[in-house]
Amino acid sequence: MPELPERPSTALDSLTRDAADRATPADAGTVDVAAVTSGPEARRRRRGLGVAGWFSVAWMTLVVGLAVLAPVLPLEDPKSSITEIARRGPLAKAGAAPGHLLGGDGNGRDMLSRLIWGGRTTLVICTVAVLIGFVVGGLLGLLAGYYRGRTDTIMSGLFDVFLSIPAVILALALVTILRTPADAAGRSTAGLDPEVALIIALGIVSIPVLGRITRASALSWSERDFVLAARAQGAKNRRIILREVLPNVLPAMLSIALLGIAVAIVAEGTLSILGASVQADTPTWGNMIASGRQVISIAPHIVFEPALMIFFTVLSLNFLGDAIRARFDVREGGL
Amino acid sequence: MIDSTPLLEVRDVATWFETDRGLVHAVDGVSFTLERGRTVGIVGESGSGKTVLSRSIMGLLPKTGVQRYGSIRFEDVEIGSASPKQMRKYWGAHMGMVFQDPMTSLNPVMKIGHQITESIHTHLDVSRTFARELAVSLLESVRVPDAERRMDEYPHQLSGGLRQRVCIAMALACGPQLLLADEPTTALDVTVQAQVLDVLAAQQRERFMALVLVTHDLGVVAGRADEVIVMYAGQVVEKASTATLFSNMKMPYTEALLHSIPKIDQPSHTRLSAIPGRPPDLVHLPAGCRFAARCAYVQDRCLEEQPPLLPGPTPGHEFRCWFPVGTPEGEAALARNRTLAARTDPT
Numbered sequence: 001m002p003e004l005p006e007r008p009s010t011a012l013d014s015l016t017r018d019a020a021d022r023a024t025p026a027d028a029g030t031v032d033v034a035a036v037t038s039g040p041e042a043r044r045r046r047r048g049l050g051v052a053g054w055f056s057v058a059w060m061t062l063v064v065g066l067a068v069l070a071p072v073l074p075l076e077d078p079k080s081s082i083t084e085i086a087r088r089g090p091l092a093k094a095g096a097a098p099g100h101l102l103g104g105d106g107n108g109r110d111m112l113s114r115l116i117w118g119g120r121t122t123l124v125i126c127t128v129a130v131l132i133g134f135v136v137g138g139l140l141g142l143l144a145g146y147y148r149g150r151t152d153t154i155m156s157g158l159f160d161v162f163l164s165i166p167a168v169i170l171a172l173a174l175v176t177i178l179r180t181p182a183d184a185a186g187r188s189t190a191g192l193d194p195e196v197a198l199i200i201a202l203g204i205v206s207i208p209v210l211g212r213i214t215r216a217s218a219l220s221w222s223e224r225d226f227v228l229a230a231r232a233q234g235a236k237n238r239r240i241i242l243r244e245v246l247p248n249v250l251p252a253m254l255s256i257a258l259l260g261i262a263v264a265i266v267a268e269g270t271l272s273i274l275g276a277s278v279q280a281d282t283p284t285w286g287n288m289i290a291s292g293r294q295v296i297s298i299a300p301h302i303v304f305e306p307a308l309m310i311f312f313t314v315l316s317l318n319f320l321g322d323a324i325r326a327r328f329d330v331r332e333g334g335l
Numbered sequence: 336m337i338d339s340t341p342l343l344e345v346r347d348v349a350t351w352f353e354t355d356r357g358l359v360h361a362v363d364g365v366s367f368t369l370e371r372g373r374t375v376g377i378v379g380e381s382g383s384g385k386t387v388l389s390r391s392i393m394g395l396l397p398k399t400g401v402q403r404y405g406s407i408r409f410e411d412v413e414i415g416s417a418s419p420k421q422m423r424k425y426w427g428a429h430m431g432m433v434f435q436d437p438m439t440s441l442n443p444v445m446k447i448g449h450q451i452t453e454s455i456h457t458h459l460d461v462s463r464t465f466a467r468e469l470a471v472s473l474l475e476s477v478r479v480p481d482a483e484r485r486m487d488e489y490p491h492q493l494s495g496g497l498r499q500r501v502c503i504a505m506a507l508a509c510g511p512q513l514l515l516a517d518e519p520t521t522a523l524d525v526t527v528q529a530q531v532l533d534v535l536a537a538q539q540r541e542r543f544m545a546l547v548l549v550t551h552d553l554g555v556v557a558g559r560a561d562e563v564i565v566m567y568a569g570q571v572v573e574k575a576s577t578a579t580l581f582s583n584m585k586m587p588y589t590e591a592l593l594h595s596i597p598k599i600d601q602p603s604h605t606r607l608s609a610i611p612g613r614p615p616d617l618v619h620l621p622a623g624c625r626f627a628a629r630c631a632y633v634q635d636r637c638l639e640e641q642p643p644l645l646p647g648p649t650p651g652h653e654f655r656c657w658f659p660v661g662t663p664e665g666e667a668a669l670a671r672n673r674t675l676a677a678r679t680d681p682t
Contacts, residue, residue, distance in 0.1 A: 149399060225440035231419075232395060233454040233505065234427035243453065247444045 053323050056316035063313055067120035076100075076110035078117040078283050083108050087299040094299070105288065105302050106295050115309055118283035121195075125284070126264035129199045133206030134257050141211040142249065145218025146241050156215065159208035167205050167263075168270050174201035175276045194278045198271070202264045209263075210256055217252040221245050251328035258321035262314040269310060285310050340411045342512055342545045343369040343392070348405035348415065349569075350384075350391045357618040361387040363569035364405070367562075371512065374539065374546040376556030376577070378592070379566035382614050385549045386435075388566070389515045392547070393432055394422040409513070428458045431506030433535075435518040437498035441490040447474075448486030451505050458509040473504040476541075477534050496527030500534060507538060514539070515547045520555060532559060553592055557581065562651070565589050568615050568625040571644060575652040585647055585659035587632045624657070632658045632668045 049057065066073070076082075082104060088094045089103015089111060097103045102111035144155035162170070178197035180188040191197065221227070222245055230240050265285070271277045272286030273293070280287060285306040292302030350362040362384040369375050377385045390396055392407055394417060407415035414425065434440040442450060451470040455461065461469070467486070474482035477500040490498055499519060506514060516535060520528040536559055539546045548560055556563050556577065563580045565573040565588065573586035584590055591610045612629040615621055621628065627637040636657050644655045658668040 225434045225436060226442045228395060229432070229434055229440045229502070229505070230442075230453075232393060232426050232430075232432040233508070234423050234425075234457050235453070236423070236457075239453075239457075243445070244442050248442070 049323055052319050056319040056323075059312050059316045060320065063119055063309070064123065066116045067123050070116050070120050073116065075113040075116060078109060078113045079281055081108040082110070085110070087295055087302070089299060089301040089305075091301050091304070092299040102305055103299075103301050106291060106299070111288075111301065111305055114283040114288060115285070115305060118285050118288055118306065119309060119313075121278065121282060122265055122268055122284045122286065125195060125199050125278075126202065126261050126268060129202035129264050130206050130210075130257050130260040132199070132203030133210045133260060134253065136203075137207040137210030137212075138214045138249075138253055140207070141214025141216075142218050142241055142246060144211070145215040145249075146222045146237070146245055148219070148222075152215070152219075155211065159211050159215075162205075162208040163212070168267060168274075171201045171205050171267060171271060172274060172276050174204055175271065195282075198268070198277060202267060205267070206260050206264065209260060210253060213256045214249055214253050217249040218245050221248045251324055255321040255325040255328075258317045258324070262317035262321075265310055265314055265317075340408075341368040342371045342410060343547075344406070344408040345369075345392065346406045346408075348388070348391055348407060349403070350387050350396065351402040351404075352397075353400040353402065354618070358402070359617045360569050360620060361617060362391060363620075365564075365566070365569075365571050366405075367564055367571070367574065369513070369545045369547065371545055372539070372543040373562070374536075374548055374560045376560030376563040377547060377549045377566060378551065378553055378556055378563060380551055380592075380610075380614065382568075382617070383566040384569040384617075385551075385566050386517055389432070389517050389547060389549050393426070393430060393515060394419065395432070427454055427506075427511065428509045429511055430513045430515065431509075431511035433499070433502050433506050433514065433516040433519045436522040437495055437502050438490075438522065440502055441498055443490055445489075446486065447488055447490065447493070447501050451486075451501070451508055454505055454508045470504070470508070473508060474501070476538065477501075477504045477507070478530075479504070494527075495523050496531060499523060499527075499531050503531070503534060503538070507542070510542065511544065513545045513547070515549070517549045518551065519548075521551070528555070552596075554596060565592070568620065569617060570625060570655065571653075572626065572656075573652075573654040574644075575647075575649065575654075579649045579652050583647075583649065583652070583661065585652070585654040585661065585665075586626075586656050587630045587658075587660055587665075588626045590660050591629075591631070624655070631672060632656075632660070632665055633672065634658060634668050 082100075085097035085100050085104030086108035087104065087106055088097035089100070090096060092103060100110050100112065102115065105111055105114065140155050140158075144152040175194075175197050177191075178200055179191045179194060181191045183189045192200070227240055227244050230244050235244075268277055268284060269286035269289055272284060272290040275290075277286050277290075278284055280291060288306040289303050289310075292299065292306075296303050345368070346366045348362060348365050349360070352359040352361055365384075365388055367375060377388065379385045387396075391403065394414060396403070398419075403415065405415060406413060409425065409429065414422065417425075441447075445453075448467060448470055451473060452463070452466040455466045455469055459466075471482045471486060474485060479485055479497060479500050485493070485497070485501075490501075493501065499522075503519075514535075519535065520531050523531060532555065535546065535548075538544070548556060550556060553563075560577050563573075563575060563577050564571050565580075565586060567588050573580065573584065573589050575584075580589065581593075584593070588610075591608075594608045595610055597607055610629055615625050615628065621638070623636075623638040623640055624630070624633075624642055627633045630637065634657065640657070642655045642657045644653050646653050647659070656665075658665040
């Protein structure tokens with residue numbers, strides 16, 4: 001670097017020189033403006049949703065809207081067969097099914113109607129399941145993160161035990177047990193409805209995931225001075241947890257919950273293929289894929305249409321989850 | 336009400352933390368008393384135990400891994416061994432606390448107004464509208480301009496100085512008799528430090544409140560405290576009325592602290608006289624004086640025998656030193672060390 005003019009060297013001089021060296025080793029004296037401004041600018045860009053974000057919002061609005069409106073839409077009965085359109089549809093060997101845009105499935109049931117009704121079932125099951133995980137896991141995580149000590153040891157131990165069991169196997173076992181619990185003599189008995197069993201099973205699987213995230217977030221927020229300040233003002237633990245810690249933890253929980261719904265949708269698909277989802281004639285996206293497996297070579301649309309629904313829905317939920325996290329991270333960093 | 340007992344009486348308070356390395360003697364036998372309406376300044380560098388002392392008084396310590404000794408009496412009631420549940424009725428209502436960093440001591444997702452009214456609702460059974468009016472008047476009393484509008488803003492919309500005023504307003508909300516301010520101006524710009532301290536002083540006068548002002552800056556306590564306690568490595572090393580301390584300090588550490596403040600009338604490029612070395616390890620404390628390793632007056636005796644806290648010539652002045660500043664013994668010790676240094680280092 002160029003020599004500085006002759007002057008008694010002071011501590012300040014060496015400090016500024018050091019700073020300049022660090023900023024731009026090649027060109028001392030000038031500070032790289034781009035490097036300085038790119039930080040906040042990048043953050044501002046992240047604050048907006050972007051193309052992917054808006055696509056996700058649009059897609060989710062469409063899917064949720066159709067699911068909600070399914071009973072009032074002019075759709076075919078998703079359970080009644082029309083023999084002429086069986087295995088017909090886009091890309092099918094037998095050709096398209098006139099009047100039925102997305103074709104029919106193996107039994108000749110209208111795909112469009114089944115996709116919408118299936119989406120309704122899938123979304124309800126997965127959302128309610130994750131809601132269970134959100135409430136139970138969130139509560140346990142909050143308590144563990146706030147109280148620490150023995151509470152935390154027990155809760156974290158529980159989460160770890162549950163997380164160490166492969167999720168699909170755990171869900172499969174739970175569904176089976178809940179649907180056909182054994183009586184005292186060891187005989188299988190009629191248990192819960194398949195839908196309820198599936199919701200509870202997926203809910204239990206999602207508890208430790210949400211619990212862990214909430215605990216980690218609650219742990220760091222509980223260390224903040226404002227929690228101590230609230231204590232120093234005589235606030236009770238319950239109030240501190242609900243009013244001081246929870247609102248700060250919520251963004252992280254929401255972001256994980258959206259990802260959780262996405263994972264649950266995929267898990268429902270997996271369970272369908274294993275025959276552990278709802279009854280085969282009740283459409284869910286997973287069930288539809290499972291039912292189309294055998295005829296994938298002659299009527300691929302039966303598998304690909306619900307698969308695409310899952311693909312775009314999961315992708316959108318992931319994007320939205322990330323968007324929420326990025327948005328709240330930004331405010332945190334900007335403080 | 337005429338009351339002869341002091342508001343706060345701290346006797347032989349020790350707070351030790353159990354860590355993997357051993358017991359950390361964060362506070363090690365501190366005693367002082369504080370009358371209503373008076374200010375005590377607690378001064379010391381980082382790690383001297385001043386923050387732990389103020390939290391010990393408040394009872395805001397971790398639940399586990401802490402050993403507490405000594406007695407803390409507040410309005411003649413022993414609170415040194417009270418549980419958090421018992422302390423809750425004191426927190427906010429009788430004792431308030433202002434923290435160092437106003438950036439982190441306000442909840443980022445709660446409106447300013449709510450943070451103040453929450454604390455009012457905790458202790459007083461009042462209506463929402465009354466609590467809000469009270470909060471606005473509190474904000475006005477700590478000189479927050481445009482208080483009504485600020486009530487509906489979030490902490491990130493406020494400057495550091497304003498945030499600290501909000502913290503003060505929160506601490507004052509239920510009229511505590513004792514306010515502990517833990518480095519209330521350390522995180523603020525120099526220009527607003529004085530303003531915030533003035534607000535604290537004004538509120539203290541108005542409410543006849545006792546104030547514990549914890550700081551590492553002798554300049555902060557100089558004009559504002561009635562009494563100053565200098566802490567080093569968990570102990571009180573010098574205690575005196577503010578005037579006495581600044582005119583007639585006896586402890587070499589106090590002197591070193593004062594000399595480490597840059598002075599405006601010094602010629603430029605004068606080397607700042609920092610205190611060499613670091614405070615001792617609070618797990619393995621030295622046998623002798625805890626400041627010996629960094630002291631300019633150090634003698635053999637300082638390394639072997641710990642000096643007790645003894646009263647000096649002025650009433651109320653106590654210090655912990657074998658060779659106090661300004662005494663014949665002290666001067667002799669300093670002179671001896673200077674000749675010794677000159678002999679070993681001829682440059």
